[in-house]
Amino acid sequence: xTAIDTPGGTVRPPxxxxxxxxRVVLQVLAVVVVFGAxxxxxxxxxxxxxxKNLPTNFDFLDRPTGVTISDSGFDPGSPVSAALLAGIKxxxxxxIVGIPLLTILxxxxxxxxxxxxxxxxxxxxxxxxxxxxxPPLLIIIFVFNAVILQLPAPNDPATPFDWFVISNLKxxxxxxxxxxxxxxxxxxxxLGLIAAVAVGIWRTRxxxxxxxxxxxxxxxxxxVVVFAVIGYLIAGNPIQVALPRLDGRIITGGFGGxxxxxxxxxxxxxxxxxxxxxxxxxxxxxxxxxxxxAANALALSGFQRLRFVxxxxxxxxxxxxxxxxxxxxxxxxxxxxxxxxxxITLITFQxxxxxxxxxxxxxxxxxxxxxxxxxxxxxxxxxxxxxxxVGR
Amino acid sequence: xxxxxxxxxxxTRTTRAAAWLRKNLFSTWYNTALTIVFGAFILFVLFRLxxxxxxxxxxxxxxxxxxxxxGRFPNEQLERLWIGVYITSAxxxxxARAIARNAEVKALDAGMAIDHAGWQSIIRRFWPIxxxxxxxLGFTQTxxxxxxxxxxxxxxxxxxxxxxxxPRAVIKRSWxxxxxxxxxxxxxxxxxxxVGWDKWGGFFVNIVLTIAGITLAFPLGLMLALGRRSTxxxxxxxxxxxxxFLRGVPMISxxxxxxxxxxxxIPGDQQFSLFIRLLIAITLFQSAYIAEVVRxxxxxxxxxxxxxxxxxxxxxxxTMRLIxxxxxxxxxxxxxVGQFISLxxxxxxxxxxxxxxxxxxxxxxxxxxxxxxxxLQAVTLPFAALFFWVGCYVMSRESRRLERKLGVGER
Numbered sequence: 001x002t003a004i005d006t007p008g009g010t011v012r013p014p015x016x017x018x019x020x021x022x023r024v025v026l027q028v029l030a031v032v033v034v035f036g037a038x039x040x041x042x043x044x045x046x047x048x049x050x051x052k053n054l055p056t057n058f059d060f061l062d063r064p065t066g067v068t069i070s071d072s073g074f075d076p077g078s079p080v081s082a083a084l085l086a087g088i089k090x091x092x093x094x095x096i097v098g099i100p101l102l103t104i105l106x107x108x109x110x111x112x113x114x115x116x117x118x119x120x121x122x123x124x125x126x127x128x129x130x131x132x133x134x135p136p137l138l139i140i141i142f143v144f145n146a147v148i149l150q151l152p153a154p155n156d157p158a159t160p161f162d163w164f165v166i167s168n169l170k171x172x173x174x175x176x177x178x179x180x181x182x183x184x185x186x187x188x189x190x191l192g193l194i195a196a197v198a199v200g201i202w203r204t205r206x207x208x209x210x211x212x213x214x215x216x217x218x219x220x221x222x223x224v225v226v227f228a229v230i231g232y233l234i235a236g237n238p239i240q241v242a243l244p245r246l247d248g249r250i251i252t253g254g255f256g257g258x259x260x261x262x263x264x265x266x267x268x269x270x271x272x273x274x275x276x277x278x279x280x281x282x283x284x285x286x287x288x289x290x291x292x293x294a295a296n297a298l299a300l301s302g303f304q305r306l307r308f309v310x311x312x313x314x315x316x317x318x319x320x321x322x323x324x325x326x327x328x329x330x331x332x333x334x335x336x337x338x339x340x341x342x343x344i345t346l347i348t349f350q351x352x353x354x355x356x357x358x359x360x361x362x363x364x365x366x367x368x369x370x371x372x373x374x375x376x377x378x379x380x381x382x383x384x385x386x387x388x389x390v391g392r
Numbered sequence: 393x394x395x396x397x398x399x400x401x402x403x404t405r406t407t408r409a410a411a412w413l414r415k416n417l418f419s420t421w422y423n424t425a426l427t428i429v430f431g432a433f434i435l436f437v438l439f440r441l442x443x444x445x446x447x448x449x450x451x452x453x454x455x456x457x458x459x460x461x462x463g464r465f466p467n468e469q470l471e472r473l474w475i476g477v478y479i480t481s482a483x484x485x486x487x488a489r490a491i492a493r494n495a496e497v498k499a500l501d502a503g504m505a506i507d508h509a510g511w512q513s514i515i516r517r518f519w520p521i522x523x524x525x526x527x528x529l530g531f532t533q534t535x536x537x538x539x540x541x542x543x544x545x546x547x548x549x550x551x552x553x554x555x556x557x558x559p560r561a562v563i564k565r566s567w568x569x570x571x572x573x574x575x576x577x578x579x580x581x582x583x584x585x586x587v588g589w590d591k592w593g594g595f596f597v598n599i600v601l602t603i604a605g606i607t608l609a610f611p612l613g614l615m616l617a618l619g620r621r622s623t624x625x626x627x628x629x630x631x632x633x634x635x636x637f638l639r640g641v642p643m644i645s646x647x648x649x650x651x652x653x654x655x656x657x658i659p660g661d662q663q664f665s666l667f668i669r670l671l672i673a674i675t676l677f678q679s680a681y682i683a684e685v686v687r688x689x690x691x692x693x694x695x696x697x698x699x700x701x702x703x704x705x706x707x708x709x710x711t712m713r714l715i716x717x718x719x720x721x722x723x724x725x726x727x728x729v730g731q732f733i734s735l736x737x738x739x740x741x742x743x744x745x746x747x748x749x750x751x752x753x754x755x756x757x758x759x760x761x762x763x764x765x766x767x768l769q770a771v772t773l774p775f776a777a778l779f780f781w782v783g784c785y786v787m788s789r790e791s792r793r794l795e796r797k798l799g800v801g802e803r
Contacts, residue, residue: 027626034630041657048656117423118416119430133784134777135737137744138751142777146770331642338744345644358652365648366641373640 045359054357058364067350069342070258080351087344088368093257094265094333094343099326102269106276106322113281124277131274137335139271144263144339151259157246165244165251172244172256181235188234192227196220260341264333272329276322283318284310316387323380327373334369344368448771450531456757457531460776463593463748473596474540475580481548483573489555490566517790520782527778590665593748595779597667601739601749605674606682606732612675613682618712620683621690631683638680643738646673651745670742678735685731689724690716722798729791733784740780750776 015021049056061081068076074086112124131139149168152158157167165172200216207214232238244254287310295305334345348365352358417427453460462473515522529538562568582588592600619631638646650673655663664672693716701711743752754772758764 023624027624030624030627030630044659045656047659115426116416116419117426117430119427119434123430123434129785130781133733133737133781133788135740135751135780137740138773138777138780141751141755142769142773146767146773150767150770334642334644335741335744337644345642345648349648352648352652358648359656362645362649362653366637366645369642369645370637370640374636377636377640 049357049359055360058360060356060360063356065347065351066354067342067347069347080356083347083351084344084364084368087342087347090261090341090343091330091333094261094268094336095326095330098265098269098272098329098333101265102272102276102325102329103322105269105273106325107280109273109277110280110284113277114284128274128277131271132278134271136268136271136332137338140264140267140335141338143267144260147266148259148263159246163243165246165254165256168259170251170256170258171262172251172254174241174243175253175255176239177242179238179240181238184235185228185231185238188227188231189224192224192231195227196223199223258341260336260339263339264336264341268329268332268335272325272332275325275328279318279321279325280314283314286317287313319387320380320384323376323383327376330372331369450771452757452763452768452771453531453775454533456753456760456772457528459594459753459757460750461528461594462596463591463753465592465594465596466587469586472581472586474544476577477540477544478547479573479577479580481544482551483569483577485548485551486555486558487566487569487573489552490558490563490569493555493558493563494566517793518786520786524778524782588665590667592667594753595750597742597747597749598736598739598779601671601674601742602732602736604671605678605735605739606728608671608675609678609682612679614686616679616683617686617690620687635680635683638677639684643674643677644741644744646677647741647745649673666745666747670745670747674735674739678731681731681734682728685724685727686720688727689720689722692723693719725798726791726795729787729794733787733791736783736787737780750779 012018046056061084062079064077065080065083066076067080067083068074069083069086069090074083109124109127112120113128115121115124151166151168151171154167154169157165159165163174197220200220203214203216203219206212207216242253244256245252291309291313292305295309300308333343336343337346337349340346344365348361351361418424458465458467458470462470465473525541529541532538589597589600616631616635619627620635622628622631647670650669651666654669654672658664663669697715697719698711701715706714740749740751743749743755746752748756754776755769757772758766758768
């Protein structure tokens with residue numbers, strides 16, 4: 001490669017112009033510069049921590065936090081690591097409830113923007129163009145201060161229909177409690193599920209044999225419902241609704257959460273849904289027009305066209321960016337720090353305030369988000385590969 | 393067709409309107425139901441909104457307007473900010489003229505028609521900014537700011553007109569204008585005994601953090617993008633690690649790092665100001681995102697372009713600089729605007745670590761003795777939101793316009 005044949009024989013370039021040498025030298029140089037800088041900064045960090053009498057390792061995680069988490073019965077005397085775990089749990093609580101909500105809302109608005117109804121399309125457009133151009137932190141603080149905090153005070157909460165107890169501290173609704181006999185219901189439900197899968201397989205085979213539509217989802221769902229109703233009657237009302245009860249300021253029973261939780265949830269769902277709506281709209285528009293025309297030429301009905309032609313192709317385009325929005329949602333839950341909902345970022349912030357070393361705590365905070373993000377992006381990559389195989 | 397009486401015209405007009413209504417609002421029974429339900433809902437919302445707008449007491453905004461715009465910038469130096477505004481409007485005027493002139497030259501070279509942007513199109517594109525300026529001026533207590541704003545507009549127009557006299561060499565290097573303008577701006581506001589940017593605040597600081605953050609992060613992001621596409625495995629892995637690490641964590645964790653941990657990395661008690669530390673954190677964070685944006689641009693350049701460079705005997709560096717980068721960076725402009733918008737919104741996060749930006753100003757103003765505990769956040773926060781909405785909306789529309797003009801995604 002590098003040797004050049006000339007009439008006078010083979011001439012080799014000098015070693016400093018040999019591409020193989022240059023490559024090795026450049027890479028060694030990059031390693032030296034980057035790790036040298038890291039070593040220098042690490043050294044500074046260690047010296048400064050020692051100088052300020054702060055720990056240089058992670059042993060402080062076992063010491064008591066002094067962090068209080070409202071409405072959780074969390075003991076401020078428990079170790080820092082326990083507080084951080086409690087924070088991670090609260091982050092998860094936001095993600096698990098928020099992600100389905102924002103998917104539904106975003107999809108509805110995205111489809112609404114393409115509606116043939118002028119009013120619906122315009123309203124959806126105004127929603128998207130307004131919300132996505134406002135900082136999410138501002139929306140969160142607005143919802144918390146101007147909506148949730150304006151609710152009645154905790155000592156005199158509103159109780160609409162006696163089903164809810166609503167105050168600016170906490171919002172509680174009815175919950176379901178199981179009584180004896182619930183075990184029997186679960187067993188019957190499980191049998192119903194197995195039966196549904198069996199029926200689904202039978203319908204699929206039937207459809208493949210005869211060419212008739214299988215309706216396996218519909219029939220399978222019906223089977224589960226039938227089993228559930230029978231099981232509920234046999235077990236004798238095993239599940240009942242429990243209403244929240246109010247004793248002074250203390251709410252017992254029911255199912256609910258803090259006002260700050262709902263502020264964060266509502267604000268971030270509203271904000272992220274505006275981005276999801278744009279993705280959904282873009283993906284539906286990205287399906288070539290010929291596909292719709294082909295579906296029309298095959299005399300498919302409007303629903304069939306959407307279900308079998310447009311949506312499968314649109315979803316393939318939409319899923320990766322939508323998952324990216326889920327990631328953004330989870331990262332944005334860190335804004336809870338502004339309204340005092342105790343997820344991991346706020347716990348870290350408070351632990352720093354209580355005199356624990358900031359560098360280590362922030363590294364742990366970043367690691368927690370990083371593990372989550374990288375897991376999701378690996379999954380997206382796998383999904384991407386599978387989605388691509390389906391198409392071309 | 394030949395004889396149309398006015399009466400016939402009105403008939404067709406009403407039938408056309410009826411046809412439009414039927415087609416767009418009442419085409420089927422469920423569309424009719426949707427229209428009625430939605431219409432009622434929208435009317436209700438508009439009614440409540442109107443009631444709220446007529447009801448609000450804007451004293452808090454009148455009193456705190458300076459806090460919102462500039463934070464705790466010393467009163468006796470406010471004229472420096474007006475000088476900054478004048479420098480900015482002169483710079484924008486000159487820059488706009490230079491860009492227009494360059495486009496004209498290119499269109500002439502290509503033998504295409506020159507499209508002149510009239511003032512109507514300027515208003516159509518930038519009306520939210522004009523409305524915002526009008527609203528802000530409506531809240532001032534003296535007519536002086538309005539006069540000064542008119543002066544700024546006059547200077548901008550004057551600069552645009554006199555920009556025709558700029559030497560050809562300057563017009564060709566139009567990037568010189570913002571560069572010189574920025575230096576002049578900084579000197580005008582902070583130079584010669586003015587207060588440095590660690591004492592700036594309000595909406596001003598949101599703008600400065602956005603522009604400075606993107607500008608400082610760009611070279612770093614460009615390097616990272618090139619590093620990620622490098623054939624040297626070590627360089628590639630280092631770049632990928634940096635990019636994926638920073639894209640995987642929320643920006644607030646970086647700001648916490650800047651506010652609480654950056655001091656540990658520098659020996660001694662001497663500290664950067666909070667502003668500088670946050671700017672460092674923002675720059676580090678943004679560079680990872682810009683790297684991904686630039687990588688998209690690099691990937692959009694067809695491989696044949698690189699091969700063409702090689703066949704001309706250009707070195708890899710020259711191929712990159714003369715052939716790949718000009719095309720890649722042009723394709724990347726709309727995505728960069730998107731990044732700019734998202735940073736603009738994210739600069740509000742500095743309020744969490746108590747840098748007095750517009751969002752924090754909107755919050756602290758409601759804690760003043762005469763305004764506290766009246767639920768006035770419902771007034772100040774929407775007012776603050778208006779600033780961000782205007783900025784983001786105009787920029788995103790401009791970016792879409794640019795995208796169409798550049799024909800990105802159409803080739």
